[in-house]
Amino acid sequence: MAFKERVVPTIRIGDSLLVPIQIDLDDKTVEQLQTQLLAEIQEHRVRAVILDVRMVEVIDSYISYTLTETAAMAHLMGCRTVICGIQPPVALTLAQMGIELQGFLVARDLEHAMGLVYSP
C-alpha cells in the first residue's frame, strides 16, 4: 500500500504488524486506520496486529466501536488483534462508560503483546 495512504506508519516484526498510534484519533482517522489495517493484513498475511495506544489520550465510544469492528474484521481474516499500552485515565474512562473492547487480546506492554501473538 502506498505510503501516503497510511494514516499510521506500521512496522512488521516477524509475522506481526506493529501499529504504534501516535496521533490524536478522531472519527475520520480511525476510519482510515481501519481501511489501512485491513489492506495491510491482506497484503502481508500477518498473524497478528498489535495496536500500541500508549500515546492515545482519548478513546471515546465511536473510536471504541470502530476499533472493535476492526478487530472483528481482522478475526474474520484469520488475524489476531492485540491492544497494548492503554493509559490509566483512558482505562478508567472506558471502564466507567462500560466499554469493553471485545475481540481484542489486551496486553500490558509490547513484550506481553508479542507473547500473546503466539499463545495458543
Place this chain on the structure above:
Amino acid sequence: MDGKLRELLDIPENDFDVVVRISREEDIAIARQMAKQLAQELGFSLADVTKVATAVSELARNIYRYAQPGKIMIRKRPEESGGPAIQVVAADRGPGIESVERVLTKGYTTHERSLGIGLSGIRRLMDFCEIASEVGTGTVVRVEKRRRKF
C-alpha cells in the same frame, strides 16, 4: 414550548469561555481539545481531564450526527460559586429527542455505527447531567464536573 428548554437554548454565548460550532466532523476533535485545555487550566487530575474530554467528544458527535449545526459551550465555573468546576452546554435546534429516558438506556441507538453508550456514559463520567429536549425544537445537554481534592 418548554420554558426550561427555551431558557437553555437562549443562554448567551458571552457567558462562556469557549464556543465551538459543530457542523463538520473535525469540529468534534476541536471541541474535545478545548475541553481538555480548560480542564487542565483548572488543575483537574489527568483522569478527570480525560473524562471531561471524552464526554465532550460524545456530546459533539451527537450534534454532528443528529442535529447539526449546533454548538458546544464551555466555561470554568467561577470560584465563588462553590469550588472550581467545568461546565459544558451542548445546544442545538435540531429534531429533538422523542424519549430522553430511552436515549439514556445503555445500548439504545438509532445510528447503525454506534454502541448506544454516549449519553449514558456521559452521565457516569460527569458529576451533573441534565437533558432538556423537545421534538421539533431542539436539545440542550448541560453537564458539569467539579475539581476533586486529593
